Amino acid sequence: MKVLKFGGTSVGSSERIKEVARLIHNDEKQVVVLSAMSGTTNALVQIAEALYSKKNSKANQLISQLEKKYKQVVSELFSDAEFKKEGLALIDSHFNYIKSFTQDLFTIHEERAILAQGELISTALLHLYLQEQKIDSILLPALNFMRIDTNGEPDNYYIKENLERELEKYPDKSATGGLFITQGYICRNLYGEVDNLKRGGSDYSASLIGVAINAEEIQIWTDISGFHNNDPRYVENTYPIERLSFDEAAELAYFGAKILHPSSVQPAKLANIPVRLKNTIKPEDPGTLISGEANGKGLKAVAAKDGITAIKIKSGRMLLAYGFLRKVFEVFERFKTPIDMITTSEVAVSVTIDDTTYLTAIMEELKYYGAVEIDSDQTIICVVGENLIEQKGMINKVLEALKHFNLRMISYGGSRHSISILVNAQDKKEALNSLNGIFST
Ligand code: ADP
Ligand code: ASP
Ligand code: MG
Numbered sequence: 001m002k003v004l005k006f007g008g009t010s011v012g013s014s015e016r017i018k019e020v021a022r023l024i025h026n027d028e029k030q031v032v033v034l035s036a037m038s039g040t041t042n043a044l045v046q047i048a049e050a051l052y053s054k055k056n057s058k059a060n061q062l063i064s065q066l067e068k069k070y071k072q073v074v075s076e077l078f079s080d081a082e083f084k085k086e087g088l089a090l091i092d093s094h095f096n097y098i099k100s101f102t103q104d105l106f107t108i109h110e111e112r113a114i115l116a117q118g119e120l121i122s123t124a125l126l127h128l129y130l131q132e133q134k135i136d137s138i139l140l141p142a143l144n145f146m147r148i149d150t151n152g153e154p155d156n157y158y159i160k161e162n163l164e165r166e167l168e169k170y171p172d173k174s175a176t177g178g179l180f181i182t183q184g185y186i187c188r189n190l191y192g193e194v195d196n197l198k199r200g201g202s203d204y205s206a207s208l209i210g211v212a213i214n215a216e217e218i219q220i221w222t223d224i225s226g227f228h229n230n231d232p233r234y235v236e237n238t239y240p241i242e243r244l245s246f247d248e249a250a251e252l253a254y255f256g257a258k259i260l261h262p263s264s265v266q267p268a269k270l271a272n273i274p275v276r277l278k279n280t281i282k283p284e285d286p287g288t289l290i291s292g293e294a295n296g297k298g299l300k301a302v303a304a305k306d307g308i309t310a311i312k313i314k315s316g317r318m319l320l321a322y323g324f325l326r327k328v329f330e331v332f333e334r335f336k337t338p339i340d341m342i343t344t345s346e347v348a349v350s351v352t353i354d355d356t357t358y359l360t361a362i363m364e365e366l367k368y369y370g371a372v373e374i375d376s377d378q379t380i381i382c383v384v385g386e387n388l389i390e391q392k393g394m395i396n397k398v399l400e401a402l403k404h405f406n407l408r409m410i411s412y413g414g415s416r417h418s419i420s421i422l423v424n425a426q427d428k429k430e431a432l433n434s435l436n437g438i439f440s441t
Contacts, residue, residue, distance in 0.1 A: 001029040003215045005184060005206035008038035009223040010280040011122050014076035021129060023221070023283060026136050026179035031209055033184045034126060035202040036118025037073070040066070041185075044118055047098065048111040056102050063102075067095045070121065077125065083132040090128065094121050113194045116143075119183035119202070127181050137179040140166050145212075146187035146205060148195060151336065154187075154204075156267075160212040167213070182209070203261035211271040218268055218275045220260065225279040226288030227252070227259055229301045230436050234429045237436065241288055241300055248300055248384050249275070249290040251418045255340075255382035256305035265290065299385040299394070302435045304428050307354050308340065308378040310408055311363070314348040315370025324369065325349065331365045340380060341411045341420055350409055352380065352422060377425040378408060383435065384418045395419060397438045405431055 006020050011034055024032050036044075043066045050059035074087035094117050101110055123139060130137045145162035147155045170178060184202025189195040197204045203220055210218035224232065226240035227249065244252075246269035253260035259277065268275050268290070275290040313328060328349060332339055335358035339351045348370075353359075359374075366372045383398055385391070395412060398419055409422040423431050 001031065001213055001215050002217050002219060003031045003033060003206050003210040003213070004219045004221060005033040005202055006035065006280065007202060007220070007222045008035045008040070010221050011035065011126070012038035014073050016280065017073075017077060017122075017126055017129060019280060020126060020221075021133060021135065023280065024179060025177075027177045029178050029180075031140070031180045031182060031213065031215070032126075032137075033182055033202060033206045033209060034119060034122045035184050036122050040118035040121075041115060041199070044098075044115050048106075048114045051101055051106040051114075052111065054106075059102055060099075063095065063098055067091065070095075073125070077129055078132055080132055083128060087125065087128055090124050091121070094124075109193050112196060115196055116183075116186040116194050119186050123181050123183050130179070130181075135179070137181055138170055140180050140182040142183040142186050142205065143188055143194060146197075146208070148187055148189050148197070150190050152189075154197075154208050154267075155190075156208070156211070159208055163209065163212045197261075200258070200261045203264040204267075207264040207267045207275070210273050211267045214271065215273055218273055219278055220264075220275060221278045221280045222259060223279065223281060224259065225282055225285035226277045227257065227290075227301065229439055231257065231302070231304060231432055233258070234304075234432050235436050240285070242286060243293070243295045244288060244290045244300060245294050245386060245417075246290060246292055247415070247417050248386065251382060251384045251415065252301055252303045254305075255303045255380055255384075255418075255420065257301070257303040294386050297385070297387050298391055299383070299388065299439060301384050302432060303382050303384070304432055305340075305354065305380045305382070306425055306428065308352050308380050308422065308425075309354070309356055309359065310350055310352050310375040310378050310422060311366070312348055312350045312373040312375075313366050313370045314373070328366065328369060331362055334365075335362050337362060341409055341422060343409045343411065352378065352409065375408060378422050379425045379428040379431075380420050380422055381428070381431055381435070382418055382420045387416050388418060389413060389416050398435070401434045401438050402431055404434070 011017050047059050047062045070091045078084045078087050127139045145159055145166055147158045149155045184205035185196050187195050206218055228238040228240055230238045232238045246265055250265035253265050254262045272292050278287040279285050337353050337355050341352040343350050363372050405423050405427045407421055411420040
């Protein structure tokens, strides 16, 4: 059984949806995970924001715009009059639901219910299109099996048990071939409310589903031919990497390579399920295979993670006393705020975080242990490769490439596969471009 996830651009138009239908099969067992059509989740965020700030006429205008787009998609997607009619009825029902929120009080839970509509619509459209094409498929509601716990982490046991239960409803299909279509990104929380796995979360859904059904492979179909050695949004002349290890891919995804959701590699790594990245526009391209195999020493790729805040706690008296770091870390733990980088000296410790929800409260508590300084608008640049730090001279190359920038922190030796450097956000693009030079030396 394989899991195939198609991202926003891959289902971004009627033509792209037709192409997805050509790429999937019901003669082998497949679970197809879809994102919302590109631009939809952003539009739904804007609608929810307008409703939240009680700008109902703006909300209505945005809703009408989006509805018009979907009606156009339906008219292009289906050729049969009956299917066009059913497609329009489907769009009507989702948009009537969204419009119902313009009449009432709007809360955060309703915002998430609105955000879920994108994936619910794209999967319903593909399912209906397959029916028109006389291709048998089954729509599996992700809200029946995908769940997060109180910490916002996936509840793997619940997911496995409930997904199995959903699949068992179709014993003949589950046993042999069978094309199952489900929504990425959306889930329920512990209270049963509609929630989500955060922006870009469809990759994470695919990986959690792959693990739950012990898939032979998780395929992430997107708009580029695999993982590139550098961020193609900021750097020209990047190239796709044929193979990456789980550890390399996990570091790159966590440290900002947008092609994969930051948490999506870890579950696959733990279950040892290969992840293949493929391009929907050029399906014949090899893409990237991410697996447990280490393949070739040396430099593989660079990624950058924005929105980082560095926090320095300076305390000559206490720093080296045992238990001091524990107390500092406990502050972050209490506020459920993960730390990305750490550096220490005799008199100070610096850490970075990207979630600043509780920054003020964290600072208040840290002041008890020393003087606290904050640097916001930082970017972590992460250089990744198999056994990278065992490559003599690698750090020299990295530092040489970055010699014109202020380096706020460097993390070396935490992982054998990566070197992380903290720079000012405004230097990110230039730093990534400058680092592209080390791939050819
Ligand atoms: P999807 O909608 O399919 O989930 P995303 O936009 O989330 O697609 O991810 C694909 C995009 O990620 C690419 O178009 C590219 O601009 C961006 N990207 C950032 N870093 C990398 C990288 N190292 N390799 C490939 N793509 C990357
Ligand atoms: N549709 C969601 C988003 O745009 C999830 C995803 O595309 O992965 O963030
Ligand atoms: Mg994505």
